[in-house]
Amino acid sequence: xxxxxxxxxxxxxxxxxxxxxxxxxxxxxxxxxxxxxxxxxxxxxxxxxxxxxxxxxxxxxxxxxxxxxxxxxxxxxxxxxxxxxxxxxxxxxxxxxxxxxxxxxxxxxxxxxxxxxxxxxxxxxxxxxxxxxxxxxxxxxxxxxxxxxxxxxxxxxxxxxxxxxxxxxxxxxxxxxxxxxxxxxxxxxxxxxxxxxxxxxxxxxxxxxxxxxxxxxxxxxxxxxxxxxxxxxxxxxxxxxxxxxxxxxxxxxxxxxxxxxxxxxxxxxxxxxxxxxxxxxxxxxxxxxxxxxxxxxxxxxxxxxxxxxxxxxxxxxxxxxxxxxxxxxxxxxxxxx
Numbered sequence: 001x002x003x004x005x006x007x008x009x010x011x012x013x014x015x016x017x018x019x020x021x022x023x024x025x026x027x028x029x030x031x032x033x034x035x036x037x038x039x040x041x042x043x044x045x046x047x048x049x050x051x052x053x054x055x056x057x058x059x060x061x062x063x064x065x066x067x068x069x070x071x072x073x074x075x076x077x078x079x080x081x082x083x084x085x086x087x088x089x090x091x092x093x094x095x096x097x098x099x100x101x102x103x104x105x106x107x108x109x110x111x112x113x114x115x116x117x118x119x120x121x122x123x124x125x126x127x128x129x130x131x132x133x134x135x136x137x138x139x140x141x142x143x144x145x146x147x148x149x150x151x152x153x154x155x156x157x158x159x160x161x162x163x164x165x166x167x168x169x170x171x172x173x174x175x176x177x178x179x180x181x182x183x184x185x186x187x188x189x190x191x192x193x194x195x196x197x198x199x200x201x202x203x204x205x206x207x208x209x210x211x212x213x214x215x216x217x218x219x220x221x222x223x224x225x226x227x228x229x230x231x232x233x234x235x236x237x238x239x240x241x242x243x244x245x246x247x248x249x250x251x252x253x254x255x256x257x258x259x260x261x262x263x264x265x266x267x268x269x270x271x272x273x274x275x276x277x278x279x280x281x282x283x284x285x286x287x288x289x290x291x292x293x294x295x296x297x298x299x300x301x302x303x304x305x306x307x308x309x310x311x312x313x314x315x316x317x318x319x320x321x322x323x324x325x326x327x328x329x330x331x332x333x334x335x336x337x
Contacts, residue, residue, distance in 0.1 A: 120240025
């Protein structure tokens with residue numbers, strides 16, 4: 001009896017074409033471009049000042065990226081789902097002030113934090129109601145909310161920072177675990193949760209479907225209004241959470257924290273991270289790289305003793321370049337598909 005040998009092609013190792021295809025997919029990812037830019041900036045800063053790669057400075061770099069990343073996690077889910085939120089800077093401040101005002105009135109910190117998060121979620125719901133039932137475009141609705149919050153924050157705090165805050169609360173933001181700042185660990189937890197929701201759940205599939213083609217999602221029976229509500233509430237919650245983390249870190253509820261600069265930095269981190277303004281596309285890992293890039297630029301300029309005015313110039317150029325490169329990358333991918 002003749003025994004047929006297995007095909008050598010099927011049993012053999014992967015062909016060079018397969019390896020080239022895998023390499024191509026890696027190189028085409030937004031994260032690869034961002035990591036490359038971060039490395040280049042880091043090397044340039046290191047040549048100007050060797051302190052850039054010191055352990056203390058690296059930890060400070062990670063610590064400073066936490067706020068952008070936590071806010072960007074919720075904002076990226078919303079943007080991937082086809083929404084937009086320019087009120088996050090105001091939500092950041094009100095969530096922080098709410099928690100701080102309760103703390104100075106001797107409310108236990110877990111309850112104060114929950115109230116602050118609830119305020120953020122409520123503001124997200126308000127944005128959703130304005131957009132859905134008053135038919136105001138997201139960019140106008142959330143900008144309007146942002147300006148309302150600027151005035152509300154000043155009124156709530158009477159224009160003064162809220163302090164002193166109890167040590168039991170400030171230790172949450174100023175402590176460390178095995179040498180790693182606590183705030184970095186909080187960001188990792190938030191990032192893992194948002195990554196899991198987006199990549200491993202039906203909820204994440206629905207987010208991409210909604211952002212990719214809203215009409216098709218409606219026709220397929222997706223509960224669009226409920227999903228939009230959840231996404232705006234999540235964006236508001238992460239905005240308030242970032243404010244609370246920042247407050248624990250600095251030890252005071254600062255009325256000047258947040259604002260337009262924070263909002264624009266978060267939006268920049270989301271877009272640099274590869275999230276499409278048109279929805280449907282994006283990843284939490286890309287957003288993490290985007291937030292880290294913003295912190296790297298800011299930190300590198302300080303360490304290299306470059307005037308801070310160059311920060312906005314560099315960030316703006318990176319934003320334009322990253323979005324342009326990502327547009328060309330997407331065109332190439334779609335042409336191949």
